[in-house]
Amino acid sequence: MNTLEYIEQHKERFLKELFELLKQPSISADPKFTKDVRKTAEMVKDNLINIGIEKSQLYETDGHPIVYGEKIIDEKLPTILIYGHYDVQPPDPLDLWESEPFNPVVRDGKIYARGACDDKGQFFMHVKAAEIMIKTNTLPCNIKFMIEGEEEVGSENLESFVKNNKNLLTADIILISDTGIIANDTPSITTGLRGLSYVEVEVTGPNRDLHSGLYGGAVANPINILCKMISSLHDENNHITIPGFYENVEIISRQERDLMAQAPFNLDKYKEELNISDVYGEDSYTTMERNSIRPTLDVNGIWGGYTGEGAKTVIASKAFAKISMRLVPNQKSDEITRLFQSHFESIAPSGVTVKVTPHHGGEAYVSPTNEKGYLAASKAMQDSFGKEPIPVRSGGSIPIVALFEKELGLKSILMGFGLDSDAIHSPNEHYGLFNFFKGIETIPLFFKYFSK
Ligand code: BES
Ligand code: MN
Ligand code: MN
Numbered sequence: 095m096n097t098l099e100y101i102e103q104h105k106e107r108f109l110k111e112l113f114e115l116l117k118q119p120s121i122s123a124d125p126k127f128t129k130d131v132r133k134t135a136e137m138v139k140d141n142l143i144n145i146g147i148e149k150s151q152l153y154e155t156d157g158h159p160i161v162y163g164e165k166i167i168d169e170k171l172p173t174i175l176i177y178g179h180y181d182v183q184p185p186d187p188l189d190l191w192e193s194e195p196f197n198p199v200v201r202d203g204k205i206y207a208r209g210a211c212d213d214k215g216q217f218f219m220h221v222k223a224a225e226i227m228i229k230t231n232t233l234p235c236n237i238k239f240m241i242e243g244e245e246e247v248g249s250e251n252l253e254s255f256v257k258n259n260k261n262l263l264t265a266d267i268i269l270i271s272d273t274g275i276i277a278n279d280t281p282s283i284t285t286g287l288r289g290l291s292y293v294e295v296e297v298t299g300p301n302r303d304l305h306s307g308l309y310g311g312a313v314a315n316p317i318n319i320l321c322k323m324i325s326s327l328h329d330e331n332n333h334i335t336i337p338g339f340y341e342n343v344e345i346i347s348r349q350e351r352d353l354m355a356q357a358p359f360n361l362d363k364y365k366e367e368l369n370i371s372d373v374y375g376e377d378s379y380t381t382m383e384r385n386s387i388r389p390t391l392d393v394n395g396i397w398g399g400y401t402g403e404g405a406k407t408v409i410a411s412k413a414f415a416k417i418s419m420r421l422v423p424n425q426k427s428d429e430i431t432r433l434f435q436s437h438f439e440s441i442a443p444s445g446v447t448v449k450v451t452p453h454h455g456g457e458a459y460v461s462p463t464n465e466k467g468y469l470a471a472s473k474a475m476q477d478s479f480g481k482e483p484i485p486v487r488s489g490g491s492i493p494i495v496a497l498f499e500k501e502l503g504l505k506s507i508l509m510g511f512g513l514d515s516d517a518i519h520s521p522n523e524h525y526g527l528f529n530f531f532k533g534i535e536t537i538p539l540f541f542k543y544f545s546k
Pocket of ligand 1: 212213245246247248272273274290454488489490491492493
């Protein structure tokens with residue numbers, strides 16, 4: 095039986111099994127769900143054991159467990175290490191979901207649930223692809239699985255797991271489906287990820303909230319000041335003003351930029367999909383360049399003062415913001431965080447104090463397009479989509495990927511099947527049935543070409 099026949103015969107069960115995983119609220123960020131996260135890890139482990147990855151177990155960490163499994167058929171054959179994450183983002187805001195986030199349903203050919211695309215639906219394709227290869231006796235090489243439960247909160251414990259288990263994790267390549275393709279008729283392979291520096295800032299003015307009439311105009315208002323400070327972080331060309339921020343930014347040649355510009359992109363459709371009348375960003379760069387090869391700084395949340403019903407006349411004592419910076423190759427996350435901190439402190443006017451607290455971060459990643467791993471992915475997609483995939487740098491981050499390279503000396507192939515429109519991290523996250531099954535179809539082809 096070939097892959098397509100196997101899928102056809104078992105697709106209802108594949109979906110049922112995926113739905114069981116999607117029903118679990120494995121929200122890594124929220125301690126209320128610690129038990130659910132663990133239960134999900136157990137289910138993933140059981141899934142691996144059931145398909146014949148007998149050596150599967152949970153590895154405990156200081157946080158959520160890591161699911162690890164392997165099937166070594168011959169030490170002399172190559173080994174493919176599959177990485178993915180079973181944790182998900184919180185589903186908020188709940189009232190914007192058309193169906194419950196943890197009650198998966200199929201609508202219009204798509205699976206709706208938190209984690210459907212990011213990343214349960216995608217790592218599960220690998221579990222099912224492995225099942226097919228094992229059951230049809232076509233597994234051409236060794237396979238290892240490492241599915242973690244803390245990707246959405248920075249993979250801190252996976253970092254130490256990787257550093258302490260280098261022998262366990264020896265492999266020839268890492269294969270990951272946690273990214274996307276351009277469109278269902280335009281396959282692509284992700285060749286780069288951005289790094290990340292994430293900080294929280296706190297601006298403190300007077301020692302208590304004040305009457306905005308009695309004190310207004312005479313003391314610094316932390317919210318006004320915070321807004322002013324934040325808006326000064328970009329200049330009129332939308333360049334970031336932090337001294338040294340661009341110091342190590344990789345310069346991309348005109349030739350490479352021209353090549354990038356050949357990837358299909360429809361600006362009108364982009365605007366229409368987001369219901370915006372225009373795009374916005376750094377001068378002299380295209381939209382696709384702005385969201386991939388250029389570093390950015392964005393406020394992710396901002397709060398302070400009175401936000402309840404009606405009007406309350408008050409000058410808040412404190413204002414807060416969460417700020418992310420997406421980084422490109424050669425920028426170092428720790429260094430950018432330091433540059434941000436000293437700049438932000440330096441621009442605070444007298445009358446307020448500023449505190450900057452760093453969160454998790456990570457480095458950017460690029461993968462070559464002329465090596466065995468990329469070529470195997472390219473041929474696999476060529477076969478399954480009937481079209482040669484386009485290499486694309488993504489704007490998203492999977493910080494652990496750069497760490498895999500540093501600690502294990504292994505490149506990762508980012509062969510994801512999601513779409514930008516899948517609403518990952520947003521209400522109504524979904525994953526196309528087409529994409530789920532196309533992934534399952536493509537993965538054994540990768541194994542075949544990589545093992546040749
Ligand atoms: N799978 C995403 C990253 C992604 C999605 C990359 C689509 C490329 C295309 C991952 O789960 C994620 O959300 N990463 C976070 C970073 C993490 C440290 C929270 C991100 O990019 O914001
Ligand atoms: Mn993900
Ligand atoms: Mn994510």
